[in-house]
Structures are given as structure tokens and as C-alpha cells.
Amino acid sequence: MVNNVVRYGIVGVGNMGTGHLHTLLSGKITGAQLHAVCDVSEARRETLKKEHPDLHVYDSASSLFQSGTVDAVIIATPHYDHPDEAIEAFQAGLHVLVEKPAGVYISQVERMNRAAEATDRKFGIVYNQRMNPLYKKLKELVESGELGEIRRTNWIITNWYRSQAYYDSGTWRATWAGEGGGVLINQCPHQLDLWQWTIGMMPSRMRAFCQFGKHRDIEVENDVTAYVEYPNGATGVFITSTSDAPGTNRLEVCGDRGKVVIEDGNLTFWRLRETETEFNARNKQLFGQPECWTISIPVDGTNPEHAGILQNFTDAVLHDAPLVAPGEEGIRGLTISNAMHLSTWLDDWVEFPLNAALHEAELRKRIAGSKFKPEKADAQAQPADLSGTY
Incomplete structure (x- = not known):
């Protein structure tokens, strides 16, 4: 963290990724700043570069995780990808907030949960309800x-x-x-x-x-x-x-x-x-x-919806606030x-x-x-x- 601010990255800028992008850029989340995004779609990346020239834009989750530009990531990719990307993010020393569902089947989510337990990083899931x-x-x-x-x-x-x-x-x-x-x-x-x-x-x-x-x-x-x-x-x-x-x-x-x-x-x-x-x-x-x-x-x-979860997760990273939706509970x-x-x-x-x-x-x-x-x-x-x- 720099100046007591969590630098966020978003993995997957589809419907929910775009929603998180707008929430973070709105300034509504105290102690949070959006620094980077990544998406597999070249057309979407070019649009992001034009609309948000101050953001780092990457073509893969791995390149974002290894960039050093973020402290935490929001994973908003296809259901099957959530666990593998979360595990890779933990291994890169990042805090992880994953979109619902945690995954598609139990064994992949169990691997994700074990990876979270093996680190001191925060792990949350977007159970905004x-x-x-x-x-x-x-x-x-x-x-x-x-x-x-x-x-x-x-x-x-x-x-x-x-x-x-x-x-x-x-x-x-x-x-x-x-x-x-x-x-x-x-x-x-x-x-x-x-x-x-x-x-x-x-x-x-x-x-x-x-x-x-x-x-x-x-x-x-x-x-x-x-x-x-x-x-x-x-x-x-x-x-x-x-x-x-x-x-x-x-x-x-x-x-x-x-x-x-x-x-x-x-x-x-x-x-x-x-x-x-x-x-x-x-x-x-x-x-x-x-x-x-x-x-x-x-x-x-x-109901503060997604902004409430983002604020709670940011407070957990910065001030060790209790998570409303711990990622391990997604299973x-x-x-x-x-x-x-x-x-x-x-x-x-x-x-x-x-x-x-x-x-x-x-x-x-x-x-x-x-x-x-x-x-x-x-x-x-x-x-x-x-x-x-x-």
C-alpha cells in the first residue's frame, strides 16, 4: 500500500468488472484506488486505454499479478477461472476479492481456500447481498x-x-x-x-x-x-x-x-x-x-450492494476490519x-x-x-x- 491506499486491479472487464471499475473510479470507496485492469479481448483493452489513459492495461491476469502496480485484485472472469486466478494472485502476494460463484465444483474451490489459508493476504467474495x-x-x-x-x-x-x-x-x-x-x-x-x-x-x-x-x-x-x-x-x-x-x-x-x-x-x-x-x-x-x-x-x-463489499474489503486490508463475506465461505x-x-x-x-x-x-x-x-x-x-x- 502507498499512502494508506489500496491499489486495485480488475481481472476481466465484462459486466461486473465494468461495474467495479466505475465504483472504484467514482471515489466512493475510501482508501481505494483503481490502478490496473486486464482483459483477454483486444478490442476491450483498446477501449479501456482510450477511455482511461491513466490505468495500466494488461492482456493477461499473470502480467497484472506480476506488474507490481497493485496490492489487491478483483477477479471478475468466467466461473471456471476464479479459483486458478485467485491461487496465482495469492502466490504473487496479492489480496483477493473474487466474484460469485467461488467456482463451479468443490475440489477447485478447496484448492483456492487452501491457497488463501497459506498466506496472510485478505480473501473475500462478492456476496453483496x-x-x-x-x-x-x-x-x-x-x-x-x-x-x-x-x-x-x-x-x-x-x-x-x-x-x-x-x-x-x-x-x-x-x-x-x-x-x-x-x-x-x-x-x-x-x-x-x-x-x-x-x-x-x-x-x-x-x-x-x-x-x-x-x-x-x-x-x-x-x-x-x-x-x-x-x-x-x-x-x-x-x-x-x-x-x-x-x-x-x-x-x-x-x-x-x-x-x-x-x-x-x-x-x-x-x-x-x-x-x-x-x-x-x-x-x-x-x-x-x-x-x-x-x-x-x-x-x-x-443495501450498499457492491460498493459496501468493496469498502468492507478495503477496510479489512487497511485496518484488519472483519470481512462481511470471507472468501473461504464461498464453498x-x-x-x-x-x-x-x-x-x-x-x-x-x-x-x-x-x-x-x-x-x-x-x-x-x-x-x-x-x-x-x-x-x-x-x-x-x-x-x-x-x-x-x-
Whole structure:
């Protein structure tokens, strides 16, 4: 660092890389400056040089990592590339902030996590929805015991409508070889992370039903229903789709002290005066029910989104502030999506910890038959855009 400022580099200047570029150049992030970028597209590099003559522009991640011009990098390249580039950045002595998802399959993310553990550099992931005050408040209610023991979770997240035109816009889109999956790996990483982060539990087993190319000419999943069981006996359902119109985004978390619902930007808590367990033990009325209060929970502030994650990561590098989204935690949501794929492919239950080798073997079968043809892809529509295509 120079003058107590983190010098950033961006690897991959597609949708999300461009977003991070504008955020850093806006001056909104205290203690951060953008110094360098890299991209495989020559046309994009030439545009960057013209529009931002003060930036160092490189044609590869390796050249940026070895340049000495940056202290930290933001990796915003295709999903498959995240782990290898993060590992190389750590080896170059850099702090790393990686876009979601952490990777495509567990073993590559485990290698990335081990590389992070072997260094004293900061490692974060762009789970910007952890900055959302709605989900922060839910996590607070769970951790404080206000909601009691978790009994059930339900998330319907189907407001991801994507037409065939969207899928036809790039040869890498919705392919096993180009993207590594569909709605679970592209649109839903934030929700899969929040699902486990807010309640503080990973599932113990799962049965999932992914439908591939439902109402769309694609090879990957775009409609998913999954049922999970948790170590404490609680259950959960996760439903997502990219062809529902209009879609829904509703999260319910039920505990033995009531129920929380997050929908339409609101958080509502149906709070029981006593726990359901206590009521049930003393109740003698045939149709008796616990007394329940409906409370609209206020949340503080708005969601700072990506700028919030960038500020938090910068503060971690400069002042050792706790990371809101440690990079090592990216494996959790990815494990859930891998489990949904594997359960469907095997047509059976899968247990946690997940059999990562079996998932990878099944994934490679699908990669081998993928329609992705990188040599025919438009240079301007290469998967450098992929991290930003929600």
C-alpha cells in the first residue's frame, strides 16, 4: 500500500468488472484506488486505454499479478477461472476479492481456500447481498434466539425471468462447458449463500429435482425444486426458475418462537408470546393456538450492494476490519448447488458432506457433451461477462 491506499486491479472487464471499475473510479470507496485492469479481448483493452489513459492495461491476469502496480485484485472472469486466478494472485502476494460463484465444483474451490489459508493476504467474495439490511436483520433474529430453534425454511426465488433471446446472446451461456450450470450457478449464488448464512446451518441431506431446458432451448437447469433436511430435524424447500412470469421472491423462516417473512422489501415477524413447545405442553383446548403478534420489523439503511463489499474489503486490508463475506465461505453455497445437480443426476438423495468427487465426475460427463464452442464465440461476448449475468 502507498499512502494508506489500496491499489486495485480488475481481472476481466465484462459486466461486473465494468461495474467495479466505475465504483472504484467514482471515489466512493475510501482508501481505494483503481490502478490496473486486464482483459483477454483486444478490442476491450483498446477501449479501456482510450477511455482511461491513466490505468495500466494488461492482456493477461499473470502480467497484472506480476506488474507490481497493485496490492489487491478483483477477479471478475468466467466461473471456471476464479479459483486458478485467485491461487496465482495469492502466490504473487496479492489480496483477493473474487466474484460469485467461488467456482463451479468443490475440489477447485478447496484448492483456492487452501491457497488463501497459506498466506496472510485478505480473501473475500462478492456476496453483496450479505450487506442487505433485511437479511442482516434476519440473521440477527436467529442468532439472538428471538426466533427460537429453526424448524422450517422456504425460499421461492423465481423472479429471474430470462427469454430465449437472453440465452442466445452468447455461445457460452447456459452450457456445461462455458458456464458450469444454469440458474443455480448464475442467478442464485447469492440466495444459496444467504439461505445457509442467515440461519447458520448447512443441510444434512437433500433431494432435488432440476429440470434442464424447461421451456427453453438450453442444456442446463432453469427450473429447480429442492427439499433439504437439517441436522436439528428442521426441513427446507428451495424453488427457483427463469421462466416464471411474473416471478416471486419470498423467504420464510419458521422457528418455535414464530415466523419471519421477507418479501417485497419488507421483513415481517409473526412472534409467539411463548414458544410453540411451551404452548403445546400446557394447552388443553382442541383447537387452541399460541398467542401471536404481527410485527413489521424496521431495518436500518439501504443495501450498499457492491460498493459496501468493496469498502468492507478495503477496510479489512487497511485496518484488519472483519470481512462481511470471507472468501473461504464461498464453498458453502456452491456445495448446495452442486448437491442439487448431483441429486438430480443420480435421481436420489445426497448426503452432506457432499461426495465432491462423484459430483465432479458427473459434471465432466456433461461437459464432454456440451454444445459450447469457444472458437466460434464472439470476442465481445466471451465469458468475461459471465460473473455479471444474474
